[in-house]
Amino acid sequence: AQKITQTQPGMFVQEKEAVTLDCTYDTSDQSYGLFWYKQPSSGEMIFLIYQGSYDEQNATEGRYSLNFQKARKSANLVISASQLGDSAMYFCAMREWLTGGGNKLTFGTGTQLKVEL
Amino acid sequence: DTEVTQTPKHLVMGMTNKKSLKCEQHMGHRAMYWYKQKAKKPPELMFVYSYEKLSINESVPSRFSPECPNSSLLNLHLHALQPEDSALYLCASSTNEGGVNTEAFFGQGTRLTVV
Numbered sequence: 001a002q003k004i005t006q007t008q009p010g011m012f013v014q015e016k017e018a019v020t021l022d023c024t025y026d027t028s029d030q031s032y033g034l035f036w037y038k039q040p041s042s043g044e045m046i047f048l049i050y051q052g053s054y055d056e057q058n059a060t061e062g063r064y065s066l067n068f069q070k071a072r073k074s075a076n077l078v079i080s081a082s083q084l085g086d087s088a089m090y091f092c093a094m095r096e097w098l099t100g101g102g103n104k105l106t107f108g109t110g111t112q113l114k115v116e117l
Numbered sequence: 118d119t120e121v122t123q124t125p126k127h128l129v130m131g132m133t134n135k136k137s138l139k140c141e142q143h144m145g146h147r148a149m150y151w152y153k154q155k156a157k158k159p160p161e162l163m164f165v166y167s168y169e170k171l172s173i174n175e176s177v178p179s180r181f182s183p184e185c186p187n188s189s190l191l192n193l194h195l196h197a198l199q200p201e202d203s204a205l206y207l208c209a210s211s212t213n214e215g216g217v218n219t220e221a222f223f224g225q226g227t228r229l230t231v232v
Contacts, residue, residue, distance in 0.1 A: 035220060043205050045160070045223035091159055101167025101213050102148030105221060107159035 002027045002094045006108035013082045013115055020067070021077040021111045023092030029053075033095040034075040035105065036066065040088045048090075051075055082115045089113075120144075123208050123224035131232055132198060138227045140191040140208030149191040150221065151183060152207040160207055166191060167213060198231045205229075 003026040013019040025034065036048040051059045051066045059066040067076040079086055089112050093105040121142045130136050140149065148167050152160035165173035166185040174183075180202075182194040191208055205228050209221040 037223075043207075043226040043228065045207060045209075047220045047222065050220055095219075098165060098167070098173060100165070100170075100172030102150065102165045102172060103211060103219070103221070104162050104165070104173070105152075105160070107161075110159055 002029070002032075002096055002106045004092050004094050004106055004108035006092055006111050008111045009109070010112045010114070013079075013113065015084060015115055015117055016081055018078060018080045019082055019113065021079070021090050021092075021113065023075045023077065023108060025073050025075060025092075025094050027094060029096075034066070034068070035093045035095065036064070036075075036077045037091045037093060037107075038086075038088045039091060039110075045091070049077065079113075084115050084117070087113060087115045121208055121210055121222050121224035123206075123227050125227060126225060127228050127230075129230045129232060130195065130198065132200070134198075135194070135196045137195065138193040138206055138208075138229075140193075140224055141189055142210040142222070143189055144210060144222065145188075145212075146210035146222075147188060147213045148211045149185060150209040150211075151191070151193055152209060152223075154205040154207060154226070156204075164193075195229075198229075200231050203230045 005024045032053045034051045038046045049061045049064045065078045089110045091110045092108040096104045151163040154160040164183045169185045184192040205226045207226045208224045211221040212219045
């Protein structure tokens with residue numbers, strides 16, 4: 001079974017500063033995918049970034065980067081130059097491919113990020 | 118078009134009502150999903166449809182009945198719900214190919230309140 005752990009229920013960051021959101025995972029699979037999603041108060045889950053288990057480079061997407069440390073089983077999200085619009089719930093998730101087709105995302109408990117002036 | 122559209126956005130229903138949630142995508146995705154999210158909790162998978170066939174039912178009570186009429190539409194029929202079923206219901210879609218970056222695209226969700 002796959003497990004995702006996010007140990008930071010809430011985080012505060014000053015506008016324009018960088019922030020790291022922690023995520024550790026546990027799986028017996030050799031091949032897996034890790035995702036970060038942002039969920040504003042409106043409810044939509046917005047895809048941010050993806051890291052494959054065999055990717056040698058850390059993933060980056062604009063102001064988002066993923067600090068992937070495979071041996072430590074961690075996949076921390078780094079947001080640079082924080083903006084007020086970054087205030088939201090952030091979920092780390094692991095993908096499991098299903099034999100019948102499609103996939104299942106297992107989510108961590110989330111980190112509520114608040115960006116302050 | 119990278120959108121998943123869910124209707125309605127809000128729904129209040131009584132325990133004896135029958136209602137349906139609707140989800141539509143036009144990205145050509147052949148896998149579609151229903152997730153349930155209780156307040157301050159992460160989403161949890163309910164159902165998976167792959168090529169319009171139900172492939173996963175995560176032990177969901179029969180008062181929730183999914184339907185996939187075609188490759189673009191996904192419905193969730195609700196009947197005789199309980200107040201504890203109040204939650205945000207998220208629809209998602211993705212490709213079915215393995216080995217690639219196939220993120221799931223989510224809709225904005227339907228906030229359901231059962232009274």
